Amino acid sequence: MTPLFRFFEQYNPLTDAAKTAIQAISTTQTIKKGHDLQPIGHTCRTIYFIQKGMARIYYYKDDVDITESFAFENQIIARVESLFSGKASRKGIQMLETSEVIAINATQLFRLYDTFPDIERLFRKIFEAGYVETVNRIESLQFHSAEERYRDLLQTSPNILQRVPLKHIAAYLGITPVSLSRIRAQH
Amino acid sequence: MTPLFRFFEQYNPLTDAAKTAIQAISTTQTIKKGHDLQPIGHTCRTIYFIQKGMARIYYYKDDVDITESFAFENQIIARVESLFSGKASRKGIQMLETSEVIAINATQLFRLYDTFPDIERLFRKIFEAGYVETVNRIESLQFHSAEERYRDLLQTSPNILQRVPLKHIAAYLGITPVSLSRIRAQH
DNA sequence: TCGATTTCTTATCATTTGTAAAGAATTGCC
DNA sequence: GGCAATTCTTTACAAATGATAAGAAATCGA
Helix, strand or coil: CHHHHHHHHCCCCCCHHHHHHHHHCEEEEEECCCCEEECCCCECCEEEEEEECCEEEEEEECCEEEEEEEECCCCEECCHHHHCCCCECCCEEEECCCEEEEEEEHHHHHHHHHHCHHHHHHHHHHHHHHHHHHHHHHHHHHHCCHHHHHHHHHHHCCCHHHHCCHHHHHHHHCCCHHHHHHHHHCC | CHHHHHHHHCCCCCCHHHHHHHHHCEEEEEECCCCEEECCCCECCEEEEEEECCEEEEEEECCEEEEEEEECCCEEECCHHHHCCCCECCCEEEECCCEEEEEEEHHHHHHHHHHCHHHHHHHHHHHHHHHHHHHHHHHHHHHCCHHHHHHHHHHHCCCHHHHCCHHHHHHHHCCCHHHHHHHHHCC
């Protein structure tokens, strides 16, 4: 479990008691490539930490498969809009590689907030950082061209091309695969 | 100050001591229409509650004025990407109407988190809700047409047309004013 | 109130992106 | 390895959006 707590430490220190408490509500899972870690339709009650592999959050808009976001090793993934609203999510989490994840039971985690202020603070900071990323993504989608967004993505995740089919990248950028092909063609 | 605490109560109850502590780091300001509540370039160290009036967060992309978001009375407004990262913001807050706001000193607020867990929890929940909204906005920008986004906006803020120039609405939707005019023309 | 400024619309043309379809390339699986 | 399925690219055409400019409408300030 060390990679997880190394990740946590970047945000907020935890007492040993807090670490033990988090471990008690966490389990390790291995999921095969292409399989759903969480299917579309349920309320999000689990926060995942990816130890190895990668995943995407996806949903359907008019029968078209849309990728909302990617997550790589040593990152947290959760369907925030469901986790914090209690509403069922129209989104699912699919593994893009055979992966090993740590599943943290969010219902129990939120209960720990009362006993362990450092845990509440830790996740506050983690999600604040996620919030910042999301705000920056809005800026990108709002007024950067598809080509700029593609270049930005390559900058941020240089190895994404080796790991993710272009159709998912296209959907993530908000364009069609055909459009992405065109952008890539004009080298 | 009651509207502010009424707003807070929707998210998390506060002890009287906590309320007093928040009041001690808050001041009321009146800003004229068109003026900047916060100029572009500084690190965001203030969280505002709009008692009366409205505002927008804006920035420049290639000399074009972009509206990132609007905020109306009884809402919080802050440049989140700067507040939580400590980096200077390329964004400013401009009042779209002569407004009355409550300015909460964020530096002092974050210090209160250590003494008043209920305050930390309150703002955690407020920003979690903001995070959810932002995630939903991504979905809208990623794969809804400009016309859909316009209709959605009217649904959410029916009176926005009476309060905000169309050029800002266009920028918010991620299109040019000319494009918005066209969408509106085809009734 | 009136003139000046800003905002909004309309028109034209260029560019970008989408759709559909077909073939090439790659990947997956037995 | 080799076949099937999937993914990717390319092409042609349609639709949406951007850029520019000019005029109409609304707003602002003295």
